[in-house]
Amino acid sequence: MDKNLAIVYLSILVGLLSFTVVSVFRQILKTRKVESAFSRLRTKLTKDKGTTQEYYELASIYSEKKLFSQAITLFQKALKSAEEEGEENIAPIYNGLGYAHFTQEQYDLAIRQYKEAIKLNPNYVTALNNLGHAYERKKLTAQALEMYENALKNEPNNPTAKRRAESLRRLVSV
Numbered sequence: 001m002d003k004n005l006a007i008v009y010l011s012i013l014v015g016l017l018s019f020t021v022v023s024v025f026r027q028i029l030k031t032r033k034v035e036s037a038f039s040r041l042r043t044k045l046t047k048d049k050g051t052t053q054e055y056y057e058l059a060s061i062y063s064e065k066k067l068f069s070q071a072i073t074l075f076q077k078a079l080k081s082a083e084e085e086g087e088e089n090i091a092p093i094y095n096g097l098g099y100a101h102f103t104q105e106q107y108d109l110a111i112r113q114y115k116e117a118i119k120l121n122p123n124y125v126t127a128l129n130n131l132g133h134a135y136e137r138k139k140l141t142a143q144a145l146e147m148y149e150n151a152l153k154n155e156p157n158n159p160t161a162k163r164r165a166e167s168l169r170r171l172v173s174v
Helices: 002-047 052-064 068-085 091-103 107-120 125-137 141-154 159-173
Strands: none
Touching (some): 052 068, 052 091, 068 091, 091 125, 107 125
């Protein structure tokens, strides 16, 4: 009996260790991939003019690293490049720019960027949620609720919009 129990415990331990090793290995690979892209793009864009996609990708990496002022500059370069290239799918750039402003508590600038993203793509649920969040921070509850409800019209099972809309409905009804 004791031998079987020891085998069970040992099996559980080996399973947990295996899971941990795989998780750590995956995280290392992901980090290496991001750092490689970061290094490559930074080197290229300091030497040459980049494409809209390259500026956007590097700006997104800076955002992930919480280096928002550098991200803002690169998102702006991405917009300028998109204008020159005639790129039409620029709503994600405006959304990223809005997010970078939002994290620096520049809510009015964030709202302006999110609105621009939504103007370009009215069904852009992420931008609708982000605009709702910015309105919440500005204590504009009715506008925030409207944005979350618009997000739910486009994506009825969106967990963020559902959770925030329910919370705001309770506030409004009180």
